[in-house]
Every structure is written in structure tokens, then in C-alpha cells.
Amino acid sequence: MSAIIIDGKKISQDIKDELKKEVEELNQKNIFPGLAVVLVGNDPASKVYVNNKKKACEYIGIKSFSYELPEETTEEELLNLIDVLNKTKEVNGILVQLPLPKHIDENKVLLSIDPIKDVDCFHPYNVGLVSIGKTDGFLPCTPAGIVELIKRTNIEIEGKNCVVVGRSNIVGKPVSQLLLGNNGTVTTCHSRTKNLSKVCQEADILVAAIGKAQFIKEDMVKEGSVLIDVGVNRLEDGKLCGDIDFEGCKDKASAITPVPGGVGPMTIAMLMKNCVKAAVMQN
Numbered sequence: 268m269s270a271i272i273i274d275g276k277k278i279s280q281d282i283k284d285e286l287k288k289e290v291e292e293l294n295q296k297n298i299f300p301g302l303a304v305v306l307v308g309n310d311p312a313s314k315v316y317v318n319n320k321k322k323a324c325e326y327i328g329i330k331s332f333s334y335e336l337p338e339e340t341t342e343e344e345l346l347n348l349i350d351v352l353n354k355t356k357e358v359n360g361i362l363v364q365l366p367l368p369k370h371i372d373e374n375k376v377l378l379s380i381d382p383i384k385d386v387d388c389f390h391p392y393n394v395g396l397v398s399i400g401k402t403d404g405f406l407p408c409t410p411a412g413i414v415e416l417i418k419r420t421n422i423e424i425e426g427k428n429c430v431v432v433g434r435s436n437i438v439g440k441p442v443s444q445l446l447l448g449n450n451g452t453v454t455t456c457h458s459r460t461k462n463l464s465k466v467c468q469e470a471d472i473l474v475a476a477i478g479k480a481q482f483i484k485e486d487m488v489k490e491g492s493v494l495i496d497v498g499v500n501r502l503e504d505g506k507l508c509g510d511i512d513f514e515g516c517k518d519k520a521s522a523i524t525p526v527p528g529g530v531g532p533m534t535i536a537m538l539m540k541n542c543v544k545a546a547v548m549q550n
């Protein structure tokens with residue numbers, strides 16, 4: 268079988284076009300969505316991500332407010348900025364790019380963002396809402412992007428054996444909850460899982476969020492399964508690759524996401540969706 272290659276670039280573009288239209292309609296009602304993007308330090312990858320987020324805002328018609336702070340910024344200074352942004356009416360969403368420099372307590376910073384402006388869906392209040400199945404507020408961006416990719420490829424989640432490899436707070440745990448909320452039968456695996464290959468072989472839908480290049484091999488996946496690759500790893504030759512061995516698995520799966528161009532672009536599209544939602548909720 269040759270798998271459908273799930274085109275995250277195209278699907279994310281469709282979502283951005285839908286949002287662009289929605290923002291035009293909101294503008295008619297005098298609602299102008301705004302996102303504050305806060306970057307602390309000089310991490311090159313974070314700079315690229317932040318620029319991509321600002322570009323997406325511009326395309327959709329969301330006003331972005333950019334704060335690029337030096338590495339030496341103190342925790343207090345950052346908390347003061349967030350306090351101001353929490354109170355600024357034009358700012359509907361606040362995004363603090365992670366990771367933060369080591370001298371700043373990430374949890375403290377995430378807790379300081381007003382939950383109604385928490386477009387990353389990292390605040391424990393919003394995490395809690397998602398975990399009790401309330402999905403009409405903010406959704407975690409990468410996990411929601413994964414569910415959207417599956418649904419827009421007309422793949423049913425209900426009743427399927429979904430195996431998530433990885434239990435991070437940003438991807439593994441929340442994607443497990445969203446799949447469960449869509450009536451999947453979910454198993455969350457991690458580094459201490461016994462017989463990982465055997466568990467993966469049972470998956471109708473396999474989500475790989477491990478952070479190890481080409482970790483999932485052909486002999487670990489079921490014939491006809493749907494393979495979602497969250498990994499972004501660099502091979503020795505400089506090429507990007509995912510956590511799934513794409514070439515080895517693509518003829519066994521029924522659908523598979525490529526890296527790049529699969530899950531990656533969806534994260535930003537869903538962030539933009541949360542920003543528009545934030546503006547609607549606050550007006």
C-alpha cells in the first residue's frame with residue numbers, strides 16, 4: 268500500500284485563509300485581534316519560530332506586538348512586562364517563547380499570564396479545562412494541529428487504537444487527552460514503557476513525539492496505520508527528519524505526515540486560531 272502523504276502545509280494554509288476571512292469580518296465589528304510575542308535571549312531556533320509567528324499574524328491580519336529582550340533580562344522584569352500586557356486591551360494573546368534562559372522560572376512566568384490571553388494553552392487553568400474535556404476555549408497548539416490534520420484527511424478517530432509515544436506537557440500528554448476526547452482508545456507510552464514495539468504495532472493511529480531521529484521503524488507499525496510525526500531532528504548531513512523512519516514506513520501506512528511539512532506548520536495555524544478566539548472572547 269502506498270500511503271497518503273498528509274500535506275500539513277496545504278491544510279495549515281487553508282486554516283490561515285479561513286482565519287483571514289474571519290478577521291476581516293471581526294474588523295467590520297471593530298474587533299482587531301492582537302498578539303504580543305515575547306522572546307528572551309538569543310536562541311537561533313526560537314528566533315526563527317517567533318519570526319514565523321509574526322509573519323502568520325501579518326498574513327491573517329492580526330496585529331503583532333514584538334518584545335525581544337536580552338538574555339540578561341531578570342525574572343522580575345519579564346513578570347512586569349507580562350503584567351502590563353495582561354492589562355493592555357489591544358493585546359488579546361500573550362506568547363512567551365520557550366525555552367527561557369535558565370535563571371528564569373518558566374512555571375512562574377506561565378502562571379503569570381492571564382488565562383484569557385494564554386494562546387499557547389500552557390496555563391494550568393487552561394490545561395485543566397482541556398483535561399476535563401472542555402474544548403470550546405483555547406486548545407494546545409501542536410496537539411490541536413494533529414487532530415485537525417487527522418480530521419481534515421477524513422480519518423475517523425472514534426474507536427481507533429491511538430498510541431502516543433512521548434509524555435511531554437506540550438505534546439504527548441495533551442494530544443493523548445484530545446484523542447481521548449474524540450473517543451479514541453488511547454495508550455500513552457514513554458521511555459519506561461515495556462515492549463514498546465508491541466504496543467506500537469497495535470496502533471491504528473500512531474503519534475510519535477519522542478525527539479529521536481527515525482526512532483519508529485517499519486517493523487514497529489501496523490499495516491494500514493496512520494502515522495503522525497511530531498519530531499524535528501537534524502541528521503548528520505544537515506537534513507531534517509522526524510521521529511518516524513519515513514522511507515521505511517510510508518509503504519506500510521495508509522497515511523503519514525512528512526517532516527518538514529506535516530505537523531510543524533499546523534502549530535502556528537492553531538496558535539493563530541487561538542488568537543482570533545481570544546479576541547472574540549474578550550470583546
Ligand code: GUN
Pocket residue numbers: 362363364365366387408409437534
Ligand atoms: N517552544 C517550543 N514550542 C513552543 C510553543 O508551542 N510555544 C512556545 N511559546 N514556545 C515553544
